[in-house]
Amino acid sequence: MGALGDRMGMVLIEAGPQRVVITMPVAGNTQPYGLLHGGANAVLVEQAGSIGAAMHAGPDHLVVGLDITCTHHRGVRDGIVTAVAEPLSLGRTVTSYEVRITDDEGRLVCTGRLTCLIRPVTPT
Amino acid sequence: MGALGDRMGMVLIEAGPQRVVITMPVAGNTQPYGLLHGGANAVLVEQAGSIGAAMHAGPDHLVVGLDITCTHHRGVRDGIVTAVAEPLSLGRTVTSYEVRITDDEGRLVCTGRLTCLIRPVTPT
Amino acid sequence: MGALGDRMGMVLIEAGPQRVVITMPVAGNTQPYGLLHGGANAVLVEQAGSIGAAMHAGPDHLVVGLDITCTHHRGVRDGIVTAVAEPLSLGRTVTSYEVRITDDEGRLVCTGRLTCLIRPVTPT
Amino acid sequence: MGALGDRMGMVLIEAGPQRVVITMPVAGNTQPYGLLHGGANAVLVEQAGSIGAAMHAGPDHLVVGLDITCTHHRGVRDGIVTAVAEPLSLGRTVTSYEVRITDDEGRLVCTGRLTCLIRPVTPT
Numbered sequence: 001m002g003a004l005g006d007r008m009g010m011v012l013i014e015a016g017p018q019r020v021v022i023t024m025p026v027a028g029n030t031q032p033y034g035l036l037h038g039g040a041n042a043v044l045v046e047q048a049g050s051i052g053a054a055m056h057a058g059p060d061h062l063v064v065g066l067d068i069t070c071t072h073h074r075g076v077r078d079g080i081v082t083a084v085a086e087p088l089s090l091g092r093t094v095t096s097y098e099v100r101i102t103d104d105e106g107r108l109v110c111t112g113r114l115t116c117l118i119r120p121v122t123p124t
Numbered sequence: 125m126g127a128l129g130d131r132m133g134m135v136l137i138e139a140g141p142q143r144v145v146i147t148m149p150v151a152g153n154t155q156p157y158g159l160l161h162g163g164a165n166a167v168l169v170e171q172a173g174s175i176g177a178a179m180h181a182g183p184d185h186l187v188v189g190l191d192i193t194c195t196h197h198r199g200v201r202d203g204i205v206t207a208v209a210e211p212l213s214l215g216r217t218v219t220s221y222e223v224r225i226t227d228d229e230g231r232l233v234c235t236g237r238l239t240c241l242i243r244p245v246t247p248t
Numbered sequence: 249m250g251a252l253g254d255r256m257g258m259v260l261i262e263a264g265p266q267r268v269v270i271t272m273p274v275a276g277n278t279q280p281y282g283l284l285h286g287g288a289n290a291v292l293v294e295q296a297g298s299i300g301a302a303m304h305a306g307p308d309h310l311v312v313g314l315d316i317t318c319t320h321h322r323g324v325r326d327g328i329v330t331a332v333a334e335p336l337s338l339g340r341t342v343t344s345y346e347v348r349i350t351d352d353e354g355r356l357v358c359t360g361r362l363t364c365l366i367r368p369v370t371p372t
Numbered sequence: 373m374g375a376l377g378d379r380m381g382m383v384l385i386e387a388g389p390q391r392v393v394i395t396m397p398v399a400g401n402t403q404p405y406g407l408l409h410g411g412a413n414a415v416l417v418e419q420a421g422s423i424g425a426a427m428h429a430g431p432d433h434l435v436v437g438l439d440i441t442c443t444h445h446r447g448v449r450d451g452i453v454t455a456v457a458e459p460l461s462l463g464r465t466v467t468s469y470e471v472r473i474t475d476d477e478g479r480l481v482c483t484g485r486l487t488c489l490i491r492p493v494t495p496t
Binding site: 193239 | 314317341342363
């Protein structure tokens with residue numbers, strides 16, 4: 001999951017270009033009021049959307065995040081949140097994923113969208 | 125800085141409603157390719173914009189992040205990044221901050237915008 | 249539909265807090281290359297999400313658009329596009345709608361999200 | 373300005389990759405409450421950012437809008453609004469512009485950001 005994903009306790013549950021599922025604990029990922037940090041949701045959106053994009057692009061290509069947007073719907077104080085990413089469009093140079101994050105009771109916490117650019121791996 | 129900000133090594137350099145400055149190391153906050161995680165930029169945007177909003181709102185009010193958007197301009201492999209948040213609008217119920225993140229050489233890494241809602245603290 | 253919606257040929261097909269549907273012709277709403285203007289999609293997102301928010305809020309309240317985001321998935325050269333808005337969250341002070349715009353063949357053209365603030369109507 | 377820009381009364385005041393300025397009247401571009409339509413701001417952001425991107429890309433390339441985000445700061449009832457677009461990053465395949473829209477008194481009405489993809493013109 002990379003250094004930040006590991007540090008935040010992310011667990012990859014499912015991975016493929018059509019669907020990526022990641023879980024993350026609230027504990028340790030909170031802001032000063034003790035709620036899940038809005039930015040933690042954004043990391044989840046980037047992580048889930050990038051994994052989907054990378055699996056769509058294949059091993060000969062890199063994916064680069066361009067734009068991320070998140071709308072926060074509700075605070076979460078504890079438990080685990082689950083992100084589900086599904087593609088909006090999968091092209092040869094650009095991917096767009098929608099990511100929905102829910103809490104332990106299935107309530108929508110955050111909705112995000114990630115646009116990635118696909119680039120060929122250039123040998124060094 | 126809250127649990128997530130501490131875990132990510134954020135340091136608050138300057139704080140006020142007109143300007144918030146935070147630094148963060150790249151190491152430990154990377155994605156699988158070893159570059160600064162795009163979501164780490166988003167955490168910085170949320171953190172910096174929320175601190176500004178909270179200082180504008182004052183101690184009798186809470187601020188809640190509503191919408192965050194980030195555009196990633198360049199990858200960063202090491203060193204420290206610096207986020208500077210400045211207000212676009214400061215109202216009685218809504219704030220909007222723009223946050224620019226630069227690398228050690230002053231190059232623009234990410235531009236973000238955070239909208240927060242201001243709510244009265246309701247006694248429990 | 250207001251002056252801009254009328255000028256752009258928008259037709260309200262369905263309206264309620266749980267679902268708003270609006271159609272719009274491509275002709276007359278194009279950019280210099282002759283494709284549907286990306287901003288025309290954004291007007292649709294604002295229009296559809298605001299109507300849903302206003303119907304949720306009721307006649308004693310005004311709704312004010314705060315944040316809009318759109319990702320463009322494909323160009324459209326002619327025909328009619330259809331926007332469908334559905335709520336992500338409906339609160340007492342904030343609403344969030346997702347809007348999907350498709351072309352005549354049902355292909356996804358644009359995905360947008362609109363956050364609105366609900367304010368009481370204050371007598372003048 | 374293309375069909376939509378012409379219909380909305382946009383006037384191009386200045387154009388170059390480092391700065392694009394466009395004006396637009398409020399009249400005719402309003403939503404049902406009689407205020408400037410939030411989507412009209414988004415059309416301005418797309419128009420100004422795309423013109424800058426096209427001038428950066430040059431005549432052998434097309435630019436395609438990918439992501440647009442706008443935060444609305446204040447309502448406008450009449451007069452003219454002015455959009456100023458300036459680049460955040462100008463690459464070989466991606467551009468990012470920030471656009472600030474002000475009213476007749478210079479007050480900030482809307483802040484937007486547009487990401488465009490640059491594509492080679494392919495002969496038909």
